[in-house]
Amino acid sequence: MAHPKEERTVVLVKPDGVMRGLVGEILTRFERRGLKILALKLVYPSREHAAGHYSGSDDWIKGMGNKTIETFAKYGIDVVKEMGSSDAFEIGKKVQEWNVNYLAMGPVVAIVLEGMHAITTVRKIVGNTLPILAETGTIRGDYSIDTNTAANVDKRAIRNIVHASGDPSEAEHEIKHWFKADELMSYKRSDEDVMFS
Ligand code: GDP
Ligand code: MG
Secondary structure, eight states: OOOGGGEEEEEEEOHHHHHTTOHHHHHHHHHHHTOEEEEEEEEOOOHHHHHHHTOOOHHHHHHHHHHHHHHHHHTTOOHHHHHSOOOHHHHHHHHHHHHHHHHTTSOEEEEEEEETTHHHHHHHHHOOSSTTTSOBTBHHHHHOOOOHHHHHHTTSOOOOSEEEOOSHHHHHHHHHHHOOGGGSOOOOOTTHHHHHO
16 A cells, blocks of 8 residues: 555646636645646547546446436426436436536646545545535635536536545546656655654
């Protein structure tokens, strides 16, 4: 097993974050927490490349569809009328397409971060998927305000500024998807000895 301080994760500053000039603010939050930047680049993803990022399992797609069905039910909106289907997988596929539209609408900053339990730590810094539920002090809670209710009715992905890998297998897929092996740097941060030894 790799040491917990060597865990790696992928963060994307999504196009709304880049276009709003938030890249510096976002990076600062990870750097000051003690996470090391191993790789970083600005990419304007093609639709194909964006789709490859969201190549989730059938269960993930179905889960996304179910979430959407629940939101429509909660607000008394006819899901078949809005989405043309009541099937969770079909609806999940549409949400996935909205995600591709979102990610391919402008430049993205792709980052690999390494550090103590990086996946969990980064998700905490990023905050809840739904900006409206994200705690103040998190990136999404400080800089975004969208909700799934609005996003589903407007037929688009929730605008939440950043992506962060959800688990180790997602992280592994995303590192390979955005970077070549030789684009990841190996170096020592000056505070490592003070923090970890
Ligand atoms: P994340 O890991 O916190 O980004 O959330 P997920 O992996 O569950 O979803 C991926 C992305 O899909 C999110 O960041 C949102 O942009 C979008 N998304 C998630 N859930 C919904 C939803 O219910 N409706 C819509 N329209 N978009 C969603
Ligand atoms: Mg996710």
